[in-house]
Amino acid sequence: MxxxxxxxxxxxxxxxxxxxxxxxxxxxxxxxxxxxxxxxAKTLTRSAPAATTEAPKNMTPSGITWNEDSHTFGDIEKGKPVSHEFTFKNTTKQTVLVTGVKAQCGCTATNYTKTPIKPGETGIVTATFNAANPGSFSKTVTVTTNDSDVNKILTIKGKVIAPEGEAAPAPAVQH
Known part of the structure; x- marks a missing residue:
C-alpha cells in the first residue's frame, strides 16, 4: 500500500x-x-513613416527669388507708419501663388500679390510697421507659397524716435 x-x-x-x-x-x-x-538600427536616420492620407511634405525651399529678405528703416518718427515692399521673381517653371503672409505681431500690417504669378513674373509683399513706441525694433513676416512647405521669413528693423518736443517717458520709480 x-x-x-x-x-x-x-x-x-x-x-x-x-x-x-x-x-x-x-x-x-x-x-x-x-x-x-x-x-x-542600421542608420541614424528615421525610417519612413507609415502610409497616411496626407501628402508628402515638400521640404525644398521655394523656387522664387527674392531681391532682399531684410530691410532696415533706420530712425523713424513715432506715430508715423512706414512701409517697405519686398519684391520677388518666379524663377520656377510653374505658376506660383502666395498662399499666406503673417506678421509677427499686430504692430505690422501686410499686403501681397494675391493673383497667380507665372514663371518670369514678379510679385510683392508689403510690410507696414506702426511706429507707436520709441526704441529699436526687429519684426518678421512669414510668407507661404504653394510651391514649397518651407516658409520665407522677411525682416524689418529700425529705431523709433520720439518727435521733437515730446518728452521721453519717465523712468519707472519703485516705492
Missing part, C-alpha cells in the same frame, strides 16, 4: 510539472506574438 501511495504521488507530481512547463511555453509564445521582434 505504501508503494502504491508513493507511485500515485510521483505520477501526480510529474503531471503537475508537465502542465506547468506547457503553460509557461504557451505564455512565452503569446508574449512573442504580442511583441514584435527587435531589430538593430
Amino acid at each position: 505504501k508503494t502504491l501511495k508513493l507511485s500515485l504521488f510521483a505520477v501526480a507530481g510529474a503531471l503537475l510539472l508537465s502542465f506547468s512547463a506547457n503553460a509557461q511555453q504557451a505564455t512565452t509564445k503569446k508574449a512573442a506574438k504580442a511583441t514584435p521582434p527587435k531589430t538593430e
Whole structure:
C-alpha cells in the first residue's frame, strides 16, 4: 500500500510539472506574438513613416527669388507708419501663388500679390510697421507659397524716435 501511495504521488507530481512547463511555453509564445521582434538600427536616420492620407511634405525651399529678405528703416518718427515692399521673381517653371503672409505681431500690417504669378513674373509683399513706441525694433513676416512647405521669413528693423518736443517717458520709480 505504501508503494502504491508513493507511485500515485510521483505520477501526480510529474503531471503537475508537465502542465506547468506547457503553460509557461504557451505564455512565452503569446508574449512573442504580442511583441514584435527587435531589430538593430542600421542608420541614424528615421525610417519612413507609415502610409497616411496626407501628402508628402515638400521640404525644398521655394523656387522664387527674392531681391532682399531684410530691410532696415533706420530712425523713424513715432506715430508715423512706414512701409517697405519686398519684391520677388518666379524663377520656377510653374505658376506660383502666395498662399499666406503673417506678421509677427499686430504692430505690422501686410499686403501681397494675391493673383497667380507665372514663371518670369514678379510679385510683392508689403510690410507696414506702426511706429507707436520709441526704441529699436526687429519684426518678421512669414510668407507661404504653394510651391514649397518651407516658409520665407522677411525682416524689418529700425529705431523709433520720439518727435521733437515730446518728452521721453519717465523712468519707472519703485516705492
